[in-house]
Amino acid sequence: MSSxxxxxxxxxxxxxxxxxxxxLASFEQLSSGIGELKHIRSRHKGVVPVGExxxxxxxxxxxxxxxxxxxxxRTALLGLIAAQQAVKSAGIKNIKELxxxxxxxxxxxxxxxxxxxWMDYLDPEKSxxxxxxxxxxxxxxxxxxxxxxxxxxxxxxxxxTACSSSANAIMFGARLIKHGILDRVIVGGTDSMxxxxxxxxxxxxxxxxxECKPFDSQRQGLNLGEGAGFIVIESEKAAKGKEIYAELSxxxxxxxxxxxxxxxxxxxxxxxxxxxxxxxSGLKPSDIDYINAHGTGTAINDLSEGTAIxxxxxxxxxxxxxxxxxxxxxxxxxxxxEAVFSILAxxxxxxxxxxxxxxxxxxxxxxxxISLKIDKKINHVLSNSFGFGGNTSALxxxxxK
Amino acid sequence: MEAYIKGLGIVSPQKTFDTNDFLSEVVEHNSKSLxxxxxSYKELLNPTLARRMSRIIKMSIAxxxxxxxxxxxxxxxxIMTGTALGxxxxxEKFLLAIIENEEQFLTPTSFIQSTHNTVSAQxxxxxxxxxxxFTYVHKGFSFESAVLDGLMTIAEGEAKNVLVGxxxxxxxxxxxxCDRIGYWKKEDDVPTMELFESKTSGSIAGEGAAFxxxxxxxxxxxxxxxxxxKTIYKPESNIxxxxxxxxxxxxxxxxxxxxxxxxxxxNGDCRYDKTYNHLKDSLFKKSTSxxxxxxxGEYQTSGSFAMWMAAKMIKTQTIPSAVLIGKNKSxxxxxxxxxxxFLDTDHSVFLLSQC
Amino acid sequence: MDALIDQxxxxxIEQLNLEDLKKEDIDADAPLFGEGLGLDxxxxxxLIVLLEKNHGIKIANPADGKKIFQSIxxxxxxxxxxxx
Numbered sequence: 037m038s039s040x041x042x043x044x045x046x047x048x049x050x051x052x053x054x055x056x057x058x059x060l061a062s063f064e065q066l067s068s069g070i071g072e073l074k075h076i077r078s079r080h081k082g083v084v085p086v087g088e089x090x091x092x093x094x095x096x097x098x099x100x101x102x103x104x105x106x107x108x109x110r111t112a113l114l115g116l117i118a119a120q121q122a123v124k125s126a127g128i129k130n131i132k133e134l135x136x137x138x139x140x141x142x143x144x145x146x147x148x149x150x151x152x153x154w155m156d157y158l159d160p161e162k163s164x165x166x167x168x169x170x171x172x173x174x175x176x177x178x179x180x181x182x183x184x185x186x187x188x189x190x191x192x193x194x195x196x197t198a199c200s201s202s203a204n205a206i207m208f209g210a211r212l213i214k215h216g217i218l219d220r221v222i223v224g225g226t227d228s229m230x231x232x233x234x235x236x237x238x239x240x241x242x243x244x245x246x247e248c249k250p251f252d253s254q255r256q257g258l259n260l261g262e263g264a265g266f267i268v269i270e271s272e273k274a275a276k277g278k279e280i281y282a283e284l285s286x287x288x289x290x291x292x293x294x295x296x297x298x299x300x301x302x303x304x305x306x307x308x309x310x311x312x313x314x315x316x317s318g319l320k321p322s323d324i325d326y327i328n329a330h331g332t333g334t335a336i337n338d339l340s341e342g343t344a345i346x347x348x349x350x351x352x353x354x355x356x357x358x359x360x361x362x363x364x365x366x367x368x369x370x371x372x373x374e375a376v377f378s379i380l381a382x383x384x385x386x387x388x389x390x391x392x393x394x395x396x397x398x399x400x401x402x403x404x405x406i407s408l409k410i411d412k413k414i415n416h417v418l419s420n421s422f423g424f425g426g427n428t429s430a431l432x433x434x435x436x437k
Numbered sequence: 438m439e440a441y442i443k444g445l446g447i448v449s450p451q452k453t454f455d456t457n458d459f460l461s462e463v464v465e466h467n468s469k470s471l472x473x474x475x476x477s478y479k480e481l482l483n484p485t486l487a488r489r490m491s492r493i494i495k496m497s498i499a500x501x502x503x504x505x506x507x508x509x510x511x512x513x514x515x516i517m518t519g520t521a522l523g524x525x526x527x528x529e530k531f532l533l534a535i536i537e538n539e540e541q542f543l544t545p546t547s548f549i550q551s552t553h554n555t556v557s558a559q560x561x562x563x564x565x566x567x568x569x570x571f572t573y574v575h576k577g578f579s580f581e582s583a584v585l586d587g588l589m590t591i592a593e594g595e596a597k598n599v600l601v602g603x604x605x606x607x608x609x610x611x612x613x614x615c616d617r618i619g620y621w622k623k624e625d626d627v628p629t630m631e632l633f634e635s636k637t638s639g640s641i642a643g644e645g646a647a648f649x650x651x652x653x654x655x656x657x658x659x660x661x662x663x664x665x666x667k668t669i670y671k672p673e674s675n676i677x678x679x680x681x682x683x684x685x686x687x688x689x690x691x692x693x694x695x696x697x698x699x700x701x702x703x704n705g706d707c708r709y710d711k712t713y714n715h716l717k718d719s720l721f722k723k724s725t726s727x728x729x730x731x732x733x734g735e736y737q738t739s740g741s742f743a744m745w746m747a748a749k750m751i752k753t754q755t756i757p758s759a760v761l762i763g764k765n766k767s768x769x770x771x772x773x774x775x776x777x778x779f780l781d782t783d784h785s786v787f788l789l790s791q792c
Numbered sequence: 793m794d795a796l797i798d799q800x801x802x803x804x805i806e807q808l809n810l811e812d813l814k815k816e817d818i819d820a821d822a823p824l825f826g827e828g829l830g831l832d833x834x835x836x837x838x839l840i841v842l843l844e845k846n847h848g849i850k851i852a853n854p855a856d857g858k859k860i861f862q863s864i865x866x867x868x869x870x871x872x873x874x875x876x
Binding site: 078079080142143145147150151154155157158160167168170171174175176177179180183189190191192193194195196197198204208211212215231232235236238239240289290291292293294295296297304305308423424425426427 | 438516521522523531532533535536539540541543544545548549550551552553554555557558559561562564565566567568569570571572573574575576578579582586589592593610613614615617618668670671737782
Binding site for chain 2: 808809810830845
């Protein structure tokens with residue numbers, strides 16, 4: 037069970053870029069992806085800014101190299117694009133040469149299409165090729181779409197634990213390797229914008245009407261985003277001789293068990309998740325060089341997470357930032373997207389700035405890093421992701437020695 | 438990777454809520470959509486939390502509570518659930534409100550409860566359980582993934598008692614939606630108790646919530662030993678299926694001849710019964726054949742009903758006549774294998790043995 | 793005022809699924825949150841929508857709810873003062 041987990045491929049698509057290179061360029065130019073809603077018809081367009089990917093579903097289908105007849109849900113398409121990049125960057129030619137599985141995560145699944153067709157589905161007078169999207173509603177459908185396109189057959193599953201979903205997908209994939217069930221797993225998550233989630237978060241009154249301001253005392257809430265992130269993880273044996281981006285050295289999952297949506301004020305669940313991740317990695321808090329925080333920009337999350345971080349790090353908090361002011365909160369995909377960011381932080385010795393931060397929170401000992409930092413060696417990155425239902429997860433990525 | 442099943446709790450379209458009973462009375466629904474027989478929730482649910490809960494949340498919390506009591510465990514070391522459709526009723530409610538009110542005057546409760554991890558989160562919240570908490574949402578692999586995670590978690594050594602469950606609900610609207618793509622039988626009159634004999638396409642809809650306490654140790658109340666689970670995605674041939682089954686059996690030092698009873702996921706849909714028929718007549722021709730979807734209907738996490746049935750058969754050493762296909766050939770029930778598929782895409786195999 | 797209080801009781805029972813309660817069980821001056829009815833932050837959001845939908849009053853900041861939703865009487869007073 038002590039075997040290591042190597043990351044040999046990465047792929048990402050979000051509001052700040054359709055691939056890794058575009059993403060890095062956006063970070064370097066401090067260019068946020070938050071803007072006005074375009075691809076969805078909604079009353080809230082122009083009222084709440086979002087982190088949307090600048091492409092239609094037809095354009096995404098083409099980007100994934102599929103014919104127009106193969107168009108699927110936006111969730112599935114985004115996931116496939118990121119997974120294709122990950123597989124390509126891992127140099128995989130024949131996916132079946134190793135026991136390869138996929139563990140994906142999503143919170144909305146096919147809702148982006150269901151919400152447009154629901155009344156037609158229920159009307160027996162109406163019919164058309166769009167009836168195929170009924171099955172695409174299920175979360176697992178996007179995973180099967182990606183698996184079929186990549187030729188993955190050995191093992192498939194999908195995880196949905198709200199906004200921590202893809203951290204748990206990465207964790208479960210790593211454990212499948214450690215148990216010797218698989219040699220290699222494509223792990224990550226995907227979520228697309230939908231009226232369902234925009235309106236859902238509206239009812240919770242936690243959407244900022246301006247760009248979100250994580251860890252700022254004047255923060256007003258989050259911006260929703262969409263995107264996908266996938267990484268290829270392999271066992272020590274399978275990764276032999278390959279280029280290794282980083283190692284997944286630690287992971288922890290816990291439940292806050294405090295409230296249906298809100299985090300506990302002291303971040304008890306977050307604390308436990310980080311503590312478990314550190315234990316699995318064998319690292320001390322002082323070994324962590326950078327924290328990619330969950331940092332959604334809501335009053336409750338940032339206080340709860342910040343308090344837990346202060347406790348874990350005994351108020352000696354390393355560089356920390358939330359990248360959600362760049363991408364928006366991509367829900368089930370955010371942990372995987374931020375896993376890619378964490379791996380890039382190690383690969384390029386780069387710390388991404390926490391945009392829109394001005395006013396310190398008096399409750400916390402630390403201030404986030406607000407400008408791009410490229411002068412520090414990054415060996416270990418902690419990445420947090422928390423979700424509704426008290427789900428708290430933490431991952432640690434480490435430089436491969 | 439093995440674990441003992443030391444407690445269970447299930448709400449289904451049958452009278453399964455009493456853990457001491459085993460299908461002593463079978464409810465014949467004779468309907469194309471089988472709904473759960475719900476218990477009285479009064480002493481099972483926290484009334485403050487229960488007032489917001491939809492039907493599937495109530496049924497799941499009730500089933501998990503019974504399971505915890507049956508296993509005499511207050512706080513499990515981990516909770517993992519499988520659900521393909523999550524909390525459908527709340528999802529539909531919020532969706533319809535968005536459409537009908539044109540995105541105005543929406544309230545948060547149904548949105549909050551629409552998330553797929555609502556049930557595992559609510560169990561944690563009720564128990565104040567801060568341990569590992571996962572929700573799997575992969576169609577016909579949802580419950581199976583939760584079971585695999587349960588076995589892995591116990592094998593890792595830190596968790597001793599793990600609560601594993603599967604739950605899905607059917608609503609009137611979603612039944613109609615799935616009917617449009619041929620999920621259900623077209624004929625009006627479907628005698629559910631003769632589902633096995635059916636020669637037409639489509640199945641009958643079902644639902645349920647079943648929970649199991651997997652444990653590292655054998656106890657007196659132990660139902661069965663869960664030996665392993667395997668999932669097969671889009672098998673290309675019967676050869677591939679047989680190879681996967683044999684792989685699982687041989688890893689436990691068993692052959693097909695050691696399997697006393699097979700529980701088949703036969704759902705009355707003539708398009709999907711070929712695998713079951715093949716296994717029944719080849720690999721497992723000496724074993725006793727049983728099936729269950731005429732009792733609970735077809736749904737993505739129906740494997741949880743099958744696992745309940747297998748565990749009960751082993752513990753009671755009985756096979757209710759209602760689930761038998763053909764004759765009971767078994768003197769003793771030592772090893773039970775479950776073979777199930779959802780829409781012929783997601784196939785799964787479970788192996789259970791006597792403790 | 794009493795008519796408004798009575799109306800609010802009915803609306804709250806319906807909106808928050810307080811099926812076991814009757815109007816006469818609710819004391820107009822008892823606290824809605826914590827003790828008393830035992831409501832929580834999700835209920836507060838539900839009540840904000842109730843004010844908007846049934847009484848035409850919009851509350852932009854959920855933190856304002858704390859004062860308004862102290863009791864049924866405070867809610868009624870707020871509605872009376874803000875109704876156009």
